[in-house]
Amino acid sequence: MKNYVKEGDRTTYTNSTGTDIKSGDPVVIGSTIGVACVDIANGASGAVALEGVYTLPKTAGSSGHAIAQGDIMLFDISAGEFDIKTATDAAGDILGGCIADSAALTTDTTVNVRLCGPGAIQTGA
Template sequence: MAKTFVQDGKSLPWTNGTGSDLSSGDPVVIGEQIGILAVDIANGASGTVYMEGVFTVPKVSAAEIGQGESVIWDASEGAFEDSLATPATGDVSGCCAAWAAAAAGTTTVQVKLNVGVGTVA
């Protein structure tokens, strides 16, 4: 193994500075990336965030998302939106792709985290 190896990069230690306590499974924005909390993390505390994998996450109910479609994290809704949405300030584009289709009227979607490709509006 290389002398410069740090870790496999599938998870990240993170300190919650959001002002709110967060729960395991919650999506969080870290820089231009989306991660999923592995554990509950109180405001000011540290914990592990998954940066790779497939997760069931909140979806804007009106959004219709196709399998493989790039999705947008809608910061104001706290949920993912389809690729036709216009990103607003704080939204993250290109951070995830739909693992499975999700019809309008549903409130969750399975997404695969895309490491290193997010863009914050």
């Protein structure tokens, strides 16, 4: 094909967040959540995975919720953590775009997240 560019499981991301991103960190690109494949210094570019299942930070304790396999995830952009879709959202949080690949308890600090496309940027409750 003359119009083929590349496989779509990764993209090159330029970090303009003001802080360094570590390999394995969630990365928000518009309304899509990816995972950094490498360390990406502020101002530098690096690979971000857009597909797959990753163990990522989860809101735990009294602020978090139990998560069932298949639950739609909410990414709390300020905390850098995932919770269930019914959690209270804030402006900039991403709803959807990820589902829980396995269950997690309220007290768990991580959850296995399946990246599955763009979500919806929230305006806040």
